[in-house]
Amino acid sequence: MCALNDERSDIASNKVNIREITVESRDGLNMTVQFYSPKIESKYPTVLMLPMLGKTGSSWNNFISILLNNGFAVCNVDLRGHGRSVRMKNGKEVFYQNMNEQDWKKIPEDVADLIDFISKDKFVDPNRLGIAGASIGANSAIIVASRYPNKAKTLIALSPGINYKGLETLEPAKNLKIPVLIAVGSEDDYAYKSSNQLNEVVKTTHNLLIYKNSEHGSDLLNKSEDLQRKIVDWLDEYLKK
DSSP: OOOOOOOGGGGGSTTEEEEEEEEEOTTSBEEEEEEEEESSOSOEEEEEEEOOTTOOGGGGHHHHHHHHHTTOEEEEEOOTTBTTBOBBTTSOBOOGGGOOHHHHTTHHHHHHHHHHHHTTSTTEEEEEEEEEEETHHHHHHHHHHHHSTTSOSEEEEESOOSEETTEEOHHHHHTOOSOEEEEEETTOHHHHHHHHHHHHHOOSSEEEEEESSOOOTHHHHHTOHHHHHHHHHHHIIIIIO
């Protein structure tokens, strides 16, 4: 097990490059992305972080500093309809409160486009890129990793569901080819049942972490140092190498 380096102040220090990038999706959505990397130019193992419903990329901020201090670069995105990822190229705006099922189903393709974009960044090692998702972000991550098996090296799914907003995960989970870490609260009923079902069908290297609480998604992560440490250990094993 690693010794967790959690000097959180470094996220705003002179040790870190912080860039805000706008990435255009295939249907013209301008996605807002925050990219964090060490100042020293090199190819780093990189984690793409996908927030849960109603949250923006800032919901990951506590953990981003931990990842940075443990040798990872981080790409943090506002999902379609959230935060500042709401404006289309044609000026139309889309907000998650008004999105229909077809709108939600565009998110995995948004993520695939984003991976293609960040893989070319001078600070990103495209062969060491992982995805961490919370709730609907976890569902999106599972779908992307199944649909595009060469885009990511490992996957972290916090509080996934069998079906969030039409983003179904059971069949995609059966086809995953990369190591998968799932974490859930035992009192988060739907996510708990879903996580157990997903854990049963994943055929590749996988692990299910269960915490005795009702916290969901990134809230589960932010309130558990044990989970933070275990995710870093997982990434050290399956992303850094």
